[in-house]
Amino acid sequence: QLQVAESGGGLVQPGGSLRLSCTTSRYPLNNYAIGWFRQAPGKEREGVSCIDRAGGSTDYADSVKGRFTISRDSARNTVFLQMDNLKPEDTAVYFCAIQLTHYICQGYAPSDFGAWGQGTQVTVSA
Numbered sequence: 001q002l003q004v005a006e007s008g009g010g011l012v013q014p015g016g017s018l019r020l021s022c023t024t025s026r027y028p029l030n031n032y033a034i035g036w037f038r039q040a041p042g043k044e045r046e047g048v049s050c051i052d053r054a055g056g057s058t059d060y061a062d063s064v065k066g067r068f069t070i071s072r073d074s075a076r077n078t079v080f081l082q083m084d085n086l087k088p089e090d091t092a093v094y095f096c097a098i099q100l101t102h103y104i105c106q107g108y109a110p111s112d113f114g115a116w117g118q119g120t121q122v123t124v125s126a
Contacts, residue, residue: 009120047108
């Protein structure tokens with residue numbers, strides 16, 4: 001079964017930072033555009049950030065622009081989401097997924113993504 005694995009979540013105070021990782025041992029992630037999503041309790045899953053296959057183009061939701069940075073480490077077959085200046089409204093389960101329909105970032109329709117991981121909990125609280 002194709003599936004990625006997320007890690008790096010935790011409890012952090014407002015203004016703090018976390019770095020999330022998305023990886024798999026089954027296939028090279030640099031063959032795909034990768035998206036990060038989040039889902040807060042009672043809310044729909046929303047797209048947070050995307051990086052294209054080449055790693056040269058990135059996209060961010062307005063709510064995280066200037067605070068989050070997505071990047072690739074091909075040698076480690078990992079996509080990172082660096083989250084700085086975290087806010088309580090960033091609290092959610094964060095997921096990564098493979099873009100199945102494009103090699104570039106073309107929106108965040110969940111149906112365009114696959115190989116979803118189990119998610120990692122991020123809690124921002126004082």
